[in-house]
Amino acid sequence: MEADWSVEIGEDLPRIVVPWAADGYSYIDLRSHPEAAATLSETQAYPALRWALMDLNSPSSPVFTSKCDVWGVPPDDLDWLEMETTADNTKAGLACYIDLVRREGGAFASFLEQETWLRRTTTGLRATPSPCSRAELVLREVAVTGFDGESHDGFGVTLYITGCGRNVNAAQRNWGTALAGVVPVLVGAA
Secondary structure, eight states, X not given: OEEEEEEOOSTTSOOEEESOEETXXXXXXXXXXXXXXXXXXXXXXXXHHHHHHHHHTSTTOSEEEEEEEEEEXXXXXXXXXXXXXXGGGOSEEEEEEEEEEESSHHHHHOHHHHHHHHHHHHHHHHTSOOSSEEEEEEEEEEEEEOTTSOEEEEEEEEXXXXXXXXXXXXXXXXXXXXXXXXXXXXXXXX
16 A cells, blocks of 8 residues: 655644544544444445444543544646556545544653654555555644643644545445455554
């Protein structure tokens, strides 16, 4: 799998906020109820995302998720060289993002810990056999309001997974395979 990481931290750049609410949607605490992942419209349409969210939010996981989305990618936005495939396999694409926050306080608050984790994760992802796919991890600032009502600032990661194929079904299959391969690497590298 092709994989890269970057840092996007700054005053006018996106940050991860937990809990969040926008446009009639709101945060669902999958840490407390991982099975609630099955109720999301995205997971009903894409079962691979449901299983990923359940695993990432399980009690044994070192991370939890905050937000996600899935969308189709037009062929013009797919670079076959970045997807470890051929031009024939970039006729359709599917992508998602998942916002991730480390559970352990020291890792959550430390830029250096996050950077080290992203380097390990990226190395692990590059060793994961999953052609026709790409993973990108973006380190961002995060603000989490805890059970104590206090806001805690730290760092989180937005994970982007893209799969491509000769048609929509192949793109979805390759995306699902990539997503299934990413979760154990994320969990194991943390």
